[in-house]
Amino acid sequence: MPVFRLTDSVAARLALGNGVLLVTLILVTAGVFYFGTVGVLARSTDGKIVSISNRLRNQYGNRPPADLVREIKQELTDGIDSDTEIFLVTAPSGRPVVGNLSTWPPAGTPMGRLINRELIRDGRPSFARLYVQPLPSGGLLYVGRDLSEQLAIRMLVLHALEAAMAVSLGLVVIGAWLSRHQIERRISGIRQTARAIESGNLEQRIAVSGDDEFARLGVDINRMLDRIEQLMNGVRHVSNAIAHDLRTPLGRVRARLDEALRREPTAPALSGAARAAIEDIDELIVLLNKLLQIAEAESGMRAQSFERVDLNRVVHDMVELYDAAAEEAGVTLAVSSHDPLWARGDHDLLATAVASLIDNALKYAGRGASVEVAAHCEGQRAVIVVRDTGPGVPESELARLTERFYRMDRARTQPGNGLGLAIVAAIATLHGGKLQLSNADPGLRAAILLPQPQAARATAATAGAHLSNP
Amino acid sequence: MKTLLVEDEPATARYICNGLEESGYAVTCCDNALDGLHQATNDEWDLIIIDRLLPGGIDGLSIVGKLRELGKRTPVLIVSALTSTDERVRGLRHGGDDYISKPFAFAELLARVEALLRRAHGAQAATQLRVADLTLDMRTLQVARGAVPIALQPRELRLLAYLMRNEGVVVTRTMLLEAVWDCHFDPQTNVIDVQISRLRSKVDRGFSPALIHTIRGAGYLLGERRTGAAAPA
Secondary structure: OOOOOHHHOHHHHHHHHHHHHHHHHHHHHHHHHHHHHHHHHHHHHHHHHHHHHHHHHHHHOOOOHHHHHHHHHHHHHOOOOOOOEEEEEEOOOOOEEEEOEOOOOOOOOOOOOEEEEEEEEOOEEEEEEEEEEEOOOOOEEEEEEEOHHHHHHHHHHHHHHHHHHHHHHHHHHHHHHHHHHHHHHHHHHHHHHHHHHHOOOOOOOOOOOOOOHHHHHHHHHHHHHHHHHHHHHHHHHHHHHHHHHHHHHHHHHHHHHHHHHHOOOOHHHHHHHHHHHHHHHHHHHHHHHHHHHHHHHHHOHHHHHOEEEEHHHHHHHHHHHHHHHHHHHOOEEEEOOOOOOEEEEOHHHHHHHHHHHHHHHHHHHOOOOEEEEEEEEEOOEEEEEEEEOOOOOOHHHHHHHHOOOOOOHHHOOOOOOOOHHHHHHHHHHHOOOEEEEEEOOOOEEEEEEEEOOHHHHHHHHHHHHHHHOO | OEEEEEOOOHHHHHHHHHHHHHOOOEEEEEOOHHHHHHHHHHOOOOEEEEEOEEHHHEEHHHHHHHHHHOOOOOOEEEEEOOOOHHHHHHHHHOOOOEEEEOOOOHHHHHHHHHHHHHHHOOOOOOOEEEEOOEEEEOOOOEEEEOOEEEOOOHHHHHHHHHHHHOOOOEEEHHHHHHHHOOOOOOOOOOHHHHHHHHHHHHHOOOOOOOOEEEEOOOEEEEOOOOOOOOOOO
């Protein structure tokens, strides 16, 4: 059984708040009820007592005492309120003249004011409301009412109130317990997941049911966890890849230097070994930079510095960068698009991606092939296409091309590290797009599909309208 | 040339220091930011080389910032293992004149140092570039070897202009990529080499002397052939 402590339970605080509201509501209702019944009753009794007392004094004060005695006897026997009425007339000497009280307040009782007194009426004790005033004859006139009925009603109302309070307090406690239980139950799922993740089980997700606040919170947290897991996997992949693929070249460097030292070291041999080691290390640095580039693209950090980029400009720049290389490789490299094509993105990364695709096409298309590069709009998307007329790639291998370090058999004879297309894919994903590889028969068609921003499309549409509407 | 080097890592500091001294520079080394700032502001230097990650978590950029606040225009080369484009941009925005990523080849550093000094001494504004009998008119974009006009594509013109402005100084592939193609990444393949060899075939083939030289392990140099390091490929 959980202990309620206000500081450590939202449910308890909520329940307490609700309880206070409920009790206040009951108190107000009961107050209105109380003053509407008991209060009204008491005021009407008071009014009657005073008016009877005044009537008797005014009517009979100056008449012979016998008239007053008769009138009072009449009142006490007329059957109207007779069981609660109290009358007493005393002579100036204090001796009772007529009435139904056997004890009464001594002389010196405050005059002309309603007071509560314990009395003996008709031989029985009675709690009464009493009004005393002097008679012109010198005696005192006591008029009053027995209050036991009123007391009974008041007790009834008070008891009802107590019962209501007790029930409502009970309800508050039960409500607090239930809501705490409910919240605890909904939160425990989240906490369990959090603990599981803390202990290293990143695949754990919060079980979401219904569509309340907690369910929505669960969905949000799950989405965040998906993202974190994805990033973690990216990092893990990179570190695995680094572990595997840096070991080999590092081993090679070490072996070469070791060998150079162990043999009879001559200056040319040593400098040759050093030069070779530097080349190997430079290769390693390149590999490391590529892996970091993928990780950076996959982390999504660069997305914060996106700006408007003219894809067509990027394509032209990269083709100009590679035109000499294409000439040397005996490949015709050409751009077939000319209109500006805007997209949001990182200029350097997009240029890297285009360069990578052109580089691949030049490497694998073969002498005499042609490579065509274009950036154009396809429906809602901006597309950069690099198409070659080389031998292409078997359908079964297409999907594997974007895996890190995957190299087709015939690519192994070419320089490269198997990261190029993985980087292009990561860059496309970072930009909210994707890399699509397909057979162009002949050759390979690589397309980077990018979402085009609303504004860019609008501008393009206006430009189009201008052209068609001179 | 009086050079200040602020670098806390002893091996790197020695590497840079020895290399520069062999090339005829007078180098003063500081291994912490406080000394670095003190030296940089209280003395006159031809060049300052600053590492970014200094002891005590101090960013070398803060030194550059202070220097620029004081109105000192000393050329600053930033050396850093923070290699992302964002970091480069930050480095240059904070008043650095050039940025080189660790690890680097010494030839790359030297080439950038020389280019910086050259720029600082204002060899820029000429409208007519001339090296031996090779001329490039920046207004008409006419290139000629002696009286023989040479036709170049726009990008080749930019490449040649950059090489001519840095006459006699080694420029690296990375520097060419940045200056001519505005590429802040390494396309890996030999794109620059083939660009140069195409340019060479237009500018040097059939003419004498050859002006574009490959400097092994470093980059390229345009100039009448000097003795020593410059050896034609």
